[in-house]
Amino acid sequence: MYVLGLESSCDETSAAVVEIADGVRFIRSNIIASQIETHRLYGGVVPEIASRAHTEAISRITYEALEVAGITLRQVGAIAVTSHPGLIGALLIGVNFAKSLAYANGIPLISVNHIHAHVAAAYLSEPSLKPPFLALVVSGGHTSFYLVDDSTTFREIGGTRDDAAGEAYDKIGRVIGLPYPGGAALDKLAYEGNPNAILLPSPALAGDSLDLSFSGIKTATLNYINGMEQKGQPVCPADIAASYTAKITGALAQKANKALEQTGMRTLVLAGGVAANSHLRTALEEVCRKKNASLVMPARELCGDNGAMVASAGYDEFLRGNLADTSLNASAADAFPRPVSAEC
């Protein structure tokens, strides 16, 4: 079976074909039209520009994905599309395109949660992965721990109370002069600095919860930079990158360790754009080695937003008979709002 996956929740338009044969998922194409260069001018994603760029790219890259996969639309068994969460205008482009394509060609339509899709990227890299497992999703918009009971049932058991790790990386990256998005550049720069150079607070909240907060470490870093500037002293971007990375990585590793202990899970999946961070990958390898647990991480090129992860998550929904129809809408929130009953 071939699943066409469409992604347009933020600043990447992506279309991919994933073939499932004997239960194993093979990526036949995964085309990504990134808007990073466009948004770099503004230091962040401009939603209206993102929507317009998705409109311009989606049809072209969908046909490119089919061509690279060497199949026609007739051979597509299901169309999976990210419907939530994300930027509402951006999501609507993918959802409406997918609805039209599915309706016009009589192909089943599947609605996909973007967070579930990040985790489903792990099945593409590790076919033997099976729920239940613990998942840590770290991206530009999310930082949460989930108990994945089965491939479509996620229970959030902890996470950030304010900003996401990716947003925190991008913010400080911008302040120390790295181009948007700063995460990947900060990852590299951290190797050139001293992780103990600057005293920063840990994002891990005290106690037994699995919660984190990134606002304190961001403010402390900004205060440090402003203080040095006021004193006329130079700041060392590499030391900032190293100290900041060490604290964020340490906090996520500490809470991952706690989550494994509390849940008794033997497998941890690390997913989302920030899962490409080399320091975090190494730290979690160490946590899992000590706990005798397995760590599953998507290949680095599958950590950021892409259509293949959407096709992978869509396949799981398809197996459970969770099909959408032309009434499908997009939602900026993590879950679709529950219908309000007349008695309320």
Ligand code: KG4
């Ligand atoms: O999952 P993603 O592609 O989009 C969202 O769903 O948010 O994640 C994007 C985030 C950005 O904040 C980017 O800076 C961050 O992932 N990122 C990284 C690395 N590569 C991407 N952060 C830290 N280290 C990296 N190597």
Ligand code: ZN
């Ligand atoms: Zn994402």
